[in-house]
Amino acid sequence: MTSQPRDAPQFYLTSPSACPYLPGKEERKVFTHIVGRRGRELNEILTQGGFRRSQTIAYRPACDACRACVSVRVLVNEFEPSGNLRRVLKDNADLIGNPLPNRPTSEQYSLFRRYVDARHADGGMADMTVLDYSMMVEDSHVDTKVIEYRRRGIDSGITGKGAGDLIAVCLTDEMSDGLSMVYSFYEPEMQDRSLGTFMILDHIRRAKAMGLPYLYLGYWVEGSKKMGYKARFKPQERLLAHGWVRVD
Incomplete structure (x- = not known):
């Protein structure tokens, strides 16, 4: 019998629930646990892949018929307010x-x-x-x-x-x-x-002073007043189906 090593992530899918951003929509999330010796490394890989952290859980929207939630990161070295x-x-x-x-x-x-x-x-x-x-x-x-x-x-x-x-x-x-x-x-x-x-x-x-290229802001949701403010911070990159895409 084989067993999964503790550092190997296992992913799970939530049941549908009401979307907090778009009325009339349902959301599902895929999630995993960030634990063990590779916690920091795993969190970075998942964040770069569109996940967000909450305590020891990393999650990402996995809705069947909606792709409105888009991960956003600001290009801090080029940002001008x-x-x-x-x-x-x-x-x-x-x-x-x-x-x-x-x-x-x-x-x-x-x-x-x-x-x-x-x-x-x-x-x-x-x-x-x-x-x-x-x-x-x-x-x-x-x-x-x-x-x-x-x-x-x-x-x-x-x-x-x-x-x-x-x-x-x-x-x-x-x-x-x-x-x-x-x-x-x-x-x-x-x-x-x-x-x-x-x-x-x-x-x-802070990110610029630390020599870091990005500030990760989480999800921008087109059509959501709660999340619309994130579009103000440009240039930024948005994670689409084919990778991170620059938006000026």
Whole structure:
């Protein structure tokens, strides 16, 4: 009798469920576990192939009659912000992000709860407990950081850290060819700052400073208001049937 080695991925297919992006559609996902000694290597291969990570699960849409979900990655070395995006950077010039180990805190969870309750009260994360949140942050077999954004303090030029209340957070995977934004959230009462957009711009800057060519943004879904914003960050590459295709 033969057995599969622990590092060899096995793939599974979910049952159909309601699509969260396009009304009247159903979705299915193919998924596998990212565990073992090859966790980081496997995560990179799968991310480059259009998968996304959630804890120790890597998943990708596998819908029977729909290909609307398209993986997107920004070409960071060629990216130039538009006038609107430069205004977002200016409006948030008083913020600074501090990369930390992927350890959850009560302050993070409080911000997460305010964000979800205000923006996604009917979504899949609405019932997440503090334990669920802790698992989302900690349960990773890859190189994951939590980037906390706070206002610049008087010592920020020396320490590289912000001061005061936590304003935004991004859970980010560091890979050999880029950064992948796994999940982000922010203070919902500061909508006028466009904090979600600012965190993407800041990650583009971070990837470029690290000498990495890509920022992975997950799925762009044409016709979905939730995902349409990702088309703003060009030049980018989109993963189509025949590979990654540049879009300017």
